[in-house]
Amino acid sequence: MSDRELEHQHRLLRISLLVAVCALLCVLVLIVIRTQQAPWRVLQERFLALNPADAEGSDALGIRQYYTCAREVDRCPTCHLGIDRSDLADESVPLPFRAHGPGLGRHLPDRVGCSACHGGSGRALDPLVAHGRPDQDARDPLMCQPHIQASCARCHVPGARAGQEYLEQGAWLYLGLGCMLCHPLHEGGRGGLDFGPDLTMIGRKDTDYLRDSLIEPTKNFPGSTMPSFRLALKKEPVATESLLIYLESLVLDRYPGCGTRERTRSLVSRPCATCHAGEEGDASGRLKHRCPYLLKKSDELRCANCHATGIPPAGRGGGYCPLLKQHREACSACHDSRG
C-alpha cells in the first residue's frame, strides 16, 4: 500500500466512523421508540381516549397486575382495563375494556387472578403469548367456554357446583366408556389391564391432539392397541367435547389459592362439612361417610365394585376414581392413609 492510498483510506475511514456513530445512535433511538409503542401502551392510550375521566388519576396507566393468593402474577388488567369496573359492563364497551360478565361468585380477580381459570400466560404482556394461542408451542392455551370448565376441577369435584355440566358429563363418560380400565389416574401407575399409559398429566396436550387420540388413536401412536371411538363419538359432539374437557382438566394441580388455605384451616374445626356442604361429617372411627354428594352418586358410580363398604372411603382406591381424583387431598384431611 502506497502512502497516498493509505491517506485516501484514512479519509474514507474517518467518514465511515462518523456514519457508524450516527447509525448506532439512530438504532438506540429506535429501540426507545419501539419500547414506547408496545401493544399494551397503545391499548391504554385508546382506553384513556374513550374514558377521559380516567386520565386524571395516574394509576390507570402503566402495568397493572393481580398478585394472587397462589403468588402468581396476572398482568391481564394492563389491557383489560375495565375488567373490575361495574360502570363498563355494558355490551357497547369495546372488548378488551369491558367488565367481566356475571357469575364470578366468590372468585375475586384480585385473589384468584385470571389465569387460574382462563389459562394463558398471566405474566406476558404480548397479546399472542398472553392469550396462549395454539401456535405458541407448549404454552398454556387460553380456555374459553365450555373448555374453561376444565379449570373448575382445580378446586371443585366435577358436578358439585352448577355450571360444570361438560366437566361432569366428561367424568361420567370416563367411567362409562371404561377408560379407567386401562388408564390409571395416579402418577407412575399402570392401568387395570396393565397397558394404558397414566393420564395424570394428559391435559398438557392440545385439544386437537386429544381429539385425534380419542377418535383415531393410531394417528398419534401407530402401534396403539386402543380401540377407536370414532363410531361412539362421531354423532355425539357434546359427548366428545365433554370427554375432552375432562381430559383437559387432568393436568391442573390443585389451586393453592386462598380458598384452599381457608378450607384447610376450617377443616381442623369442622371436618368434611367444610368441603361437602351437608350435614356435619364425623371423622372419628373407621369410616362414617355422610357426604350427601357421594351418597347420592354411589349407586351410579358402582362404588361397591371397588369399595367393600359401598361408599367410597378416602384412603384407598380413591386415586382411580375420576370423580374423586381432585379431592384426594381434601379427603386426607380427615382420613389418613389407612382410611
Add this chain to the structure above:
Amino acid sequence: MSTLRANAATLPANLKRGMRPGVRPEDDTLTHRMRRNFFFHLHPVRVATRTLEPKATLGLGVITLTLFVVLALSGVLLMIYYIPTPGEAYTSTQDIEYAVTFGAFLRALHRWAGHAMVLTAFLHLLRVSFTGAYFGRELNWTIGLGLFLLTLGLAFTGYLLPWDQLAFWAVSVSSNMLDYIPWVGGFLKRILLGGREVGQAALIRFYMLHVAFLPGLMLGLIVLHIWRVRKDGGLACDPEAPENASSVPVRPHLLLREAVLVLVLLTLLCLTATFVTAPLGGAPDIHNPSNPEKTPWYFLWIQEMVSYSAPVGGFVFPGVLLAGLFLLPLLEREQEGVGRWFGRPGNPAVLGVSLVMGLAFFVLLEWAFMHQGVVSWLASRPPLSRDLFNPATGMLVLSVIVFAVTGILTRSTRAAFHAAIVVLLVAVIGFTLVAWCRGPMWAFFWPWEEWTLVR
C-alpha cells in the same frame, strides 16, 4: 477563603493532574500519552501494512472480543432480575421478557450475541488454522483453543437459565451425551448436574458457572491471549517475509478500522435484538419431553453422530478433533507462507479437491444410511459393526486418507493438515445441518416438509 477561591480557579488543572498521578507537565508528549493509554497496550506501536487488509484477519478476533464485552455488560443487567431457583427462574425470565423496560431487548441482545460469539470464535479458529498463523505460537494456540471451549461452555450453561421447555430438554439431552465418554463420563455428568437429572442443583451450578466461574476464567485467558499476540510478534505474519517489511503506526490506521468495525457490529447487534425476539417456550414439563429433543445447535453434530453410534459420535470423533487441533502447531511447522491463506499458491486447489471429495462422500454416506436399509442390515450384525460402519467413522477415515494422500503428493504437512481439516469441517457442518432437519422420532424431513409424528 482566599485559598479556597484560588483552588477553585485552578480546579481544571488540578483535576487533570490529580487524575494522572506521577505525570509531569513535560511528559505530556505524544509518546508518553501513548505509553499511558490502556488501548495502546493491547496494540504494538506499528503494524505491518498487510495486516490492515480486511482479508488478513477478517476482524474476527476484534468481533469476538466485542461480543464478549457486550455479553458481560448485558449479562450483569440481566442478573438484576433473574432468580436462579426452579420455582422462579422461568417466571423471572418472563418478567424480564414482558414487564422490565428494555428487558426483552437486553435478553435478545444477550442471546443473539452469545450465539454469534460461538460462531465468530469458531470462524476465528478456522482463520488461524487456514492462514497457518499458529506457527511458533503453541502456547497462544492452546489458550485460543481453551477460549473456544470456554465459549461453548458459557453458551451451554446459559442455555439452561431461562428454564423453559426448550432449555430444560436441550440441556437434559446434551448432558446425557456426557455418558458416552468412557470411565469419567458418568462422573462428569454428576459433577455438572449435581445429581442424575436436571433440577435445582443443576440450575444453581449452571448459574454459578455462567455468571462467575467461566467468565472469570475467560477474562483471564483473553488478557493472556491478547498479550501473547503482541509478544509473539503481532498479527499473523512472518516478520522476515518481504511483503511484511512496510509498516504503519497503529494510531490512527488500525484503531480507526477497529472502531468502525466495532460500531458497525454494535449497530447490527442492536438491530437484530430489536426486531428478532429471543425465544421463550412454555414452562418446563417433565412429563412431556419435546419431540424431537435437540441439543443447542453447536452440539447438534455430536447428537447426529451419536444417533448412529454413541462411542464414535460421543467420544472418538470429538476426541480426535480436539487432540488433532491441540497437536496442530506441534506437528505442522512449515514457516513458508505464515499468515497467508492456505500457505503455498498451489494449496487452494488441493483444498478444493478435498472439499469436493468430502462433500461427495458425505452425501453418499447419508444417502446410504437413510435410504438403503444399511441401518436395518447393521442391526442384525454384532453390536460392534454399528460403531465401525457409520457416517462419523466414514468421514474420520476419509480425513485420514485425504491427509496421507495430500501429504505424499504435495510433500507439505500444511497442505495435508488443511485438507484433513476441510474434510472434518464438511462432516461437522453436514452433521449439524442434517440434525437441524430432523423431526419427531429423529426422522429426516426436508426444511420445506411439515413435521409429522409418523414418517
